[in-house]
Amino acid sequence: MKKEYPEGKEKVQGNRIRILDKDTINKIAAGEVIERPASVVKELIDNSIDAGATEIRIEIEKGGKRSILVRDNGCGMSREDALLSYKKHATSKIMFIEDLDTISTMGFRGEALSSITAVAKVEILTRQQEEITGTKIVIHGGKVLETSDAGTAPGTSVHVKDLFYNTPARQKYLKSDRTELAHITDTVMRLALANPEISFTLLSDGKPVIRNAGSSDPFKSIVNLLGPDTARSMLPLEYRTEDFEIRGYISKPEITRRDSDQLFFFVNTRPVISRAINKAVREGYYTRIPKERYPVAVLSLVIDPREVDVNVHPRKAEVRFSREKEIGDAITLAIEKVLSESNLVPEIRKRKDRVQKTFEISESSDRLQVSEAAEIFGKSATGKTKCTHEISNFPESGGALREKAERYSYPVKDTERKLKKSERLLNFTSKDGIQGIPDDRNPENRKEPETNKGSLEDLRVIGQFSRLYILAEKGEDLVLIDQHAAHERILYEQILRMKKSRVQELITPVTIDLTPKEKVLMEEYIPYLEDYGFGISEFGDNTYVITFVPEVFGRLEGSEIIHDVISDLLASGRVKKDTGISERVCKTLACRAAIKAGAACSPGQMEELIEQLKKAENPYSCPHGRPTVITFTKEELDRMFARIQ
Structure with missing residues (x-):
């Protein structure tokens, strides 16, 4: 097809290379x-x-x-x-x-x-x-x-x-x-x-x-922009050497996000993006938070301008450091030191400024510690846990600190509760005759294709590896099942069937504080969250109150899971209405309610999970497309060990 040019800008004949106007x-x-x-x-x-x-x-x-x-x-x-x-x-x-x-x-x-x-x-x-x-x-x-x-x-x-x-x-x-x-x-x-x-x-x-409002105290901006709930959990951090200074706040391990979008890093007051710094912050927490999670951090680096190149990209969002590894190591060590010297047991909080009393329960302690919000703010704002360290105070490496850290693990009771919940939901959908799994892009139309489920029959469970994979044998084949992906698929199909037909009212309404960005996007998602069982309404500038939740969550112990669901939905911004909001809500609900990686499972629980997976329409992939089951034949294993050519 012949290209049309605007009037007065006809293509010049002759030379193929020309200088643009x-x-x-x-x-x-x-x-x-x-x-x-x-x-x-x-x-x-x-x-x-x-x-x-x-x-x-x-x-x-x-x-x-x-x-x-x-x-x-x-x-x-x-x-x-x-x-x-x-x-x-x-x-x-x-x-x-x-x-x-x-x-x-x-x-x-x-x-x-x-x-x-x-x-x-x-x-x-x-x-x-x-x-x-x-x-x-x-x-x-x-x-x-x-x-x-x-x-x-x-x-x-x-x-x-x-x-x-x-x-x-x-x-x-x-x-x-x-x-x-x-x-x-x-x-x-x-x-x-x-x-x-x-x-x-x-x-x-x-x-x-x-x-x-402008203030000489940066903590006030954190309270205003990241929300009181996040601010209560922030620990002050300061680190100085002869060449640079790092100061700011990091969250306790109890506050995490799915993505790194709440890692705020500034170089001489310039907001910058640095994967190396994000990695250094994450490594500072090591095993204190789940592997796939990120903390909240607001850190400012003051450094000689000659040590940093801001002339990397036209938007000046990326920078290069002359000593990037040294700065990254310093951030990791500073975070490890602050966390090792702080009381990291989550507190039960009694908040008078909410609709009713809202409790956050610690799974690691039976004692109930009640503190007023003002006292919690005081600990962060006055810096009682604040520590300023010279470089000589840190060990040469973080090895010693990391050796003492215990591996992050979910309790066995949590696994049992989640399996019982999905079993009850399976019985509910079967008894009520709710059949068929809707197409992700059009929840009213089509079923998943029929799937051969023979490879899940007659499995003998051997055990669990890395608290993530179920090992089983079928004849002479070795079968590996990703416990989180499998349970996520089971719940995803149930949520698609039920929609808002199964909800539970909260005895005590839960409030969540969102950042201004999250609130902007929240207003678009509210109708879709309500379709899948959330009762949610605005309550204050950046605060929402939850009155009921999908029954798939079972007993609700705090606001963290709701905030995680909201954060997961908002993390990547808007999804086109005709292709994805409902799908994303379903996937997120299933992911948040499923058995986690790192959760211990008894032999009986592993067998129960496999039985539930057999009833899924498509048992071989999670809603995000990752495989749930992988099989190794004896011949493949023999070839790996060079037993056969």
Whole structure:
């Protein structure tokens, strides 16, 4: 098919290689810096921070696709500077290439405003404190339409409208308004945690999403942005050497998340992403938390700018350290030291500021320890468990600490309870004649294909390996069954059959605190959670109250499992309505209610699990597609041991 070119841009005949026009170059370059509305918000807030602002206000419409307004009370710009600010590579942060070695500002490339004005309609209002009149500049698609005097408060206001209006190829790949707002909320939250002394306000379509007053105490920002429940569990951490300093807060092992999205790491107040640092934090907990879980951490690294390269990526989200391994080892050792010196037994809490008393029960202690929320806050905020360590105080390696750590294990009673629950649900669905497993993408239509279940017949259980795999033999074959994946498949099919037909009301309603980002996404998921048995409603700014839950959970002992379900659902953002929210809810409920990896099983429990798996429509894969059963024939084993050629 012949390619159509816009009027005035017919393809030039002759040479195949040509230099792109300036307008095309600017739009392509803008795509490296401005990926979505959250990128605009980040770049504008960076400029506000560099301008010395103590108050930053962000107003969003339609997830930032229609309008983004960022207003600050910083130093402002003169008219001359304002007229240069939107030019490509115009910056006040550096002058020479050598300045890249000592960058202490958030921005330095001179690309942010230039990129934003190339793909949006922008209005800039700015005034310096000593000036009487401010400056107004209107730019559409990189072209200046208006420059004039204007009355405005000291500081700078940048209003971005119709993002990507002139680059429809980028515009069509933006997600829903709520998803884009979630990314913006996450961006503002990270910058607010990195700069606790600055007041941040985020409004979406006139409704407040984040209000974080500036404070010299970073713990107050943690309480406000991560929620009181998380803040109560945070332990202060400080670590110093001659070359760098690490300070912040880490959660007790009782608070974990499925993903690493609540590991906040800042380098000289710059939010950064570092897999090496995430790994170092996770290794600091070692066996204190389950293998697939992550803690919550807010850590700030203060280091000589010459030791870190922030000029790695146009969005400045990734950095490189000259001594990355040393920093990672220091973080791991510091976390190990703090955890080893802290009381890690979960406490029963009596919270007067909730609907009713809500208890969090420790499985490792029979004694009930009751503390007021204020006392718990006091322990974290006053730093009674705070420890400051010089490098000489740490062992050369974490080996000694790790040898003392006990392997994480779930109690045997937990396995028995979960198996009895799935057996009762199997009997319920069979007795009521609820048959057929709906297709994941359309829960009303189709059944799973018929499956040959012969390989599960006549199994003789041998034992359990690594508290995860059931070993059994069938004739001369060795059969391995993943206990978590198998039970997850069993529960998944039952949940699909039942939907909200089996629920249990909680005697004591449970409250959960969400981050601002989680709350933004929660509103989209509530109808689907209700379909599968949750009674959930808003209760305060970032708090929800749960009044009943799916019967598949059995006895509910605390809010952790509910928060994990919500976090699991929200971790990857929005799922398209026509292809996945219901499916994701079912998979998450099954995963959270299933027997865990690391759970001990008796021979009778293993046999019961196999019997339940036989009744599944598709017993050979979990809802996420991982295998539940693997068979080794004697011939394959003989070949592995070189008994046959």
